[in-house]
Structures are given as structure tokens and as C-alpha cells.
Amino acid sequence: MRVILFTGKGGVGKTTTAAATAVRAARDGVKTLVMSTDAAHSLGDTLGVALGGADAGLPVEVEPGLSALQVSPPHLLGESWRAVQDYLLSVLGTLGIDTVVAEELTRLPGAEEVAALLEVRAQVESGPWDLIVVDCAPTAETMRLLALPEALAWHLDRLLPAQRGLIRTLRPAAAAAAGVPLPDPAVIEAVTGWQRQMRQVHRILTGDETSVRLVLTPERVVIAESRRTWTSLSLYGFVVDGVVVNRVFPDADADAPSRPAPDPWRSGWNAAQRAGLIEVRESFAGLPVVVAPYLAAEPIGIEALADLGLAHAGTEGAQDLLAPVTHRGMTVERTDDGFVLVLPLPLAHARDVGLQRRDDELLVAVGEHRRVLTLPAALQRCVVDGASVRDGLLRVRFVPDEEVWPRG
Ligand SMILES: Nc1ncnc2c1ncn2[C@@H]1O[C@H](COP(=O)(O)OP(=O)(O)OP(=O)(O)O)[C@@H](O)[C@H]1O
Numbered sequence: 584m585r586v587i588l589f590t591g592k593g594g595v596g597k598t599t600t601a602a603a604t605a606v607r608a609a610r611d612g613v614k615t616l617v618m619s620t621d622a623a624h625s626l627g628d629t630l631g632v633a634l635g636g637a638d639a640g641l642p643v644e645v646e647p648g649l650s651a652l653q654v655s656p657p658h659l660l661g662e663s664w665r666a667v668q669d670y671l672l673s674v675l676g677t678l679g680i681d682t683v684v685a686e687e688l689t690r691l692p693g694a695e696e697v698a699a700l701l702e703v704r705a706q707v708e709s710g711p712w713d714l715i716v717v718d719c720a721p722t723a724e725t726m727r728l729l730a731l732p733e734a735l736a737w738h739l740d741r742l743l744p745a746q747r748g749l750i751r752t753l754r755p756a757a758a759a760a761a762g763v764p765l766p767d768p769a770v771i772e773a774v775t776g777w778q779r780q781m782r783q784v785h786r787i788l789t790g791d792e793t794s795v796r797l798v799l800t801p802e803r804v805v806i807a808e809s810r811r812t813w814t815s816l817s818l819y820g821f822v823v824d825g826v827v828v829n830r831v832f833p834d835a836d837a838d839a840p841s842r843p844a845p846d847p848w849r850s851g852w853n854a855a856q857r858a859g860l861i862e863v864r865e866s867f868a869g870l871p872v873v874v875a876p877y878l879a880a881e882p883i884g885i886e887a888l889a890d891l892g893l894a895h896a897g898t899e900g901a902q903d904l905l906a907p908v909t910h911r912g913m914t915v916e917r918t919d920d921g922f923v924l925v926l927p928l929p930l931a932h933a934r935d936v937g938l939q940r941r942d943d944e945l946l947v948a949v950g951e952h953r954r955v956l957t958l959p960a961a962l963q964r965c966v967v968d969g970a971s972v973r974d975g976l977l978r979v980r981f982v983p984d985e986e987v988w989p990r991g
């Protein structure tokens with residue numbers, strides 16, 4: 584099964600592009616589910632089918648080979664998630680968790696987003712689909728969502744052993760004296776369950792069946808955000824395998840013959856979009872870039888989406904759509920005097936990247952995004968000797984720690 588997530592800035596056409604991709608795939612014989620993680624219920628409006636009501640939370644067949652799903656409101660999940668969230672927050676500080684981590688915790692996504700992740704997992708595990716197309720919320724929320732499984736599993740790994748130990752060793756009075764709120768067993772159980780599920784979600788999202796496609800419009804502000812999104816997605820270990828430039832005016836595509844525009848308004852936008860397209864192709868060099876026209880009417884309903892899907896298709900057939908993803912995650916290479924850890928960070932500048940070594944972990948920060956990497960065993964016994972960011976790669980040099988590996 585293949586999973587493709589569509590994300591991008593607000594309003595650029597994520598839902599439309601996701602739906603058009605799904606319709607095209609289904610008509611090419613690929614059994615497809617299109618689902619939305621966005622609480623705004625635009626997917627049904629775009630497809631022209633009712634996804635809410637009594638059927639909310641269940642896939643609805645739109646036409647043969649194509650089903651659509653609006654994740655149901657997380658009634659039950661909401662309660663247990665909130666209990667976990669409250670508990671995590673109450674333990675902060677008392678376990679000596681540092682402020683960076685505390686900040687991360689306070690940015691935990693809400694119940695709707697978690698419900699959506701769990702639904703993706705459920706559909707991957709038990710759905711009859713060849714392809715799941717996920718229409719995501721605008722970039723910021725998507726990033727919180729995608730970074731969550733790993734961050735949460737990390738927090739829970741650290742909280743649970745401590746808490747289990749405390750429950751065994753501390754009597755309530757002693758616990759109160761230590762200032763650590765004791766969770767009741769139900770909370771521990773909930774936390775353990777979340778930890779397992781989030782690990783599974785993370786495995787799916789960073790596995791070779793999942794990729795992300797960026798949807799953008801050829802405007803400078805949108806391109807700037809999309810560039811940062813590519814960097815952040817790479818930081819978290821997600822693969823971007825395509826860019827869709829949506830709502831391009833007919834005369835603005837650089838491949839179209841240049842014709843004099845009938846009025847200054849049109850010629851102004853054509854020129855701006857032409858420049859935007861050049862910037863997109865330069866920024867995302869190496870990724871397939873698909874250009875979709877600004878249609879004369881909103882593409883609503885299956886037939887309009889099918890037409891748009893054909894415009895997207897280019898040379899990508901159904902089998903290409905289902906091909907496994909090539910991951911270029913973190914790698915470690917040997918050097919003459921130690922190791923170098925390489926992490927792809929496309930479009931990143933050295934000035935935006937921060938590094939911090941903490942015991943067995945390396946904290947990598949790019950702008951407002953952070954990821955805690957657990958170092959491979961060999962690197963845990965090394966010290967950081969320097970780092971560089973060049974050609975889209977972060978390289979961190981490690982040399983053996985003389986205290987651990989004395990020179991013989
Ligand atoms: N290529 C296109 N030509 C004409 N109209 C389009 C095109 N793509 C999208 N639209 C229209 O633009 C509007 C926004 O599209 P859409 O809802 O897909 O954006 P979105 O990125 O999902 O928005 P949100 O961030 O709110 O989720 C819709 O009215 C849609 O019909």
C-alpha cells in the first residue's frame with residue numbers, strides 16, 4: 584500500500600489536488616481512499632459528496648475504486664487523549680524535564696489531529712486500498728502532526744520508566760513530598776497504549792510506502808513558505824517526492840508561447856507567475872514539478888477533478904504513483920579520524936541550523952523546528968568535532984572521546 588500526503592500553505596489547493604490525484608488514480612485502476620486530516624470539512628464539498636452525518640468516520644464509496652473518508656469527531660479519543668495530555672503537563676518540571684522539552688510538550692497537537700493519525704494507521708493496516716491519499720491541514724498544523732509520533736514516543740519513553748519506578752518505590756506520602764503527581768493506573772495504561780500506537784504511526788509515515796507532496800501557487804510568499812516546509816519535513820525524516828504548482832494562469836507557464844497580454848493587470852500577473860515558476864524549478868531542482876492551470880471555474884465534483892487530475896498526470900502513470908519511495912534519511916559514514924553523521928536538509932542555511940549534544944542524543948534545530956536524534960552506538964562514544972551545511976546536507980563530524988577510547 585502507498586500513502587501520499589498533500590500539504591502546503593493555506594488555500595493553495597491541497598484538498599483539490601489530493602482529490603484530483605485520487606480520482607485519477609482510481610480511474611487508472613488503483614483502489615484508492617482519499618481522506619482528510621483537516622477538521623474543516625472541505626473534502627466532501629470538493630468531491631461533491633456528503634461525508635459527514637451518519638456515515639462520518641466510515642469510508643464512503645464515491646465511484647468504483649474510489650472511496651473518501653472524513654475522520655469522525657474524536658469523542659471517545661478526546662477524553663483519553665486529554666487525560667494523557669493533562670498528566671504529561673502535570674509531570675513537567677517535577678521530573679527535571681528541561682525547558683526545550685517542556686515547550687515541545689505544550690505544543691502537543693489536539694485530539695482531532697491525533698484521531699486523524701490513528702485513522703491513517705487503521706486504514707493502512709486493515710483497509711483494502713492500494714493507495715491512500717491524505718489531504719492535510721495547512722503546513723503549520725501538518726508539521727505538528729507529523730512531528731508528533733516521534734516526539735511523543737520520546738517523551739513517553741522517558742516518563743514511563745520513571746513513573747513505573749515511582750509507583751513501586753514511593754508510598755503516596757513520599758510521592759507527595761517529592762512533588763511528583765502519581766498517575767492512576769488508568770492513565771499509565773493509556774500512556775502505554777499511546778506510546779505503542781505512536782511508534783506504529785511513525786513507522787508508517789517514515790517507511791518506504793509514504794511520501795509527501797507540496798502544493799503551492801507561484802507567488803513569492805507561498806514559495807518562501809514551501810521552501811521552509813521542505814527543509815522541516817526532511818528534518819523530521821519525511822520524503823517529499825513531488826511539487827504541484829497550482830492555479831497557474833494560462834500565459835504564465837514558461838513553456839507556453841509568450842503572447843502580449845490584453846491588459847496591464849493580466850501582464851503583471853503573468854510576469855509575476857513566470858518568475859515564480861522559475862524560482863520553484865530552481866528551489867525544488869531534483870523533484871518532479873507539476874504545473875496545474877488556473878481553471879475557469881472551481882473544480883468541484885468528480886468529473887472536474889478527473890480533468891484536473893489528467894492535467895497533473897504528466898508522464899506519471901498508476902504504477903509510478905505506487906512505486907516505493909527512496910528514503911535518504913540520516914546516515915553515518917566512517918572517516919579517517921572518526922565518523923560523520925549526514926542528514927539531508929534541503930535549502931537549509933548554516934545560520935538557521937542549531938546543534939546541541941545531550942548525552943546519547945543530538946538535538947537538531949532548524950528555525951522553529953527541532954528533532955531529537957538518538958545517536959547510533961558508535962557515535963555515543965564520540966564527541967562532536969564540527970559541523971557544516973552544504974548542498975542540502977547537514978554533516979556533523981564526530982571523533983572518539985579520549986576518555987572513553989583512550990589512544991593506545
Ligand atoms: N486549479 C484550480 N483552478 C481553479 N480553482 C481552483 C484550483 N485549485 C483550487 N481551486 C479552488 O480554490 C479554492 C481553494 O482550494 P482548496 O480548498 O483545495 O485549497 P486548500 O489548500 O485545501 O485550502 P485549506 O488550506 O483551507 O485547506 C477552492 O475554492 C478550489 O475550488
Ligand SMILES: [Mg+2]
Nearest residue numbers: 597598621625
Ligand atoms: Mg483543504
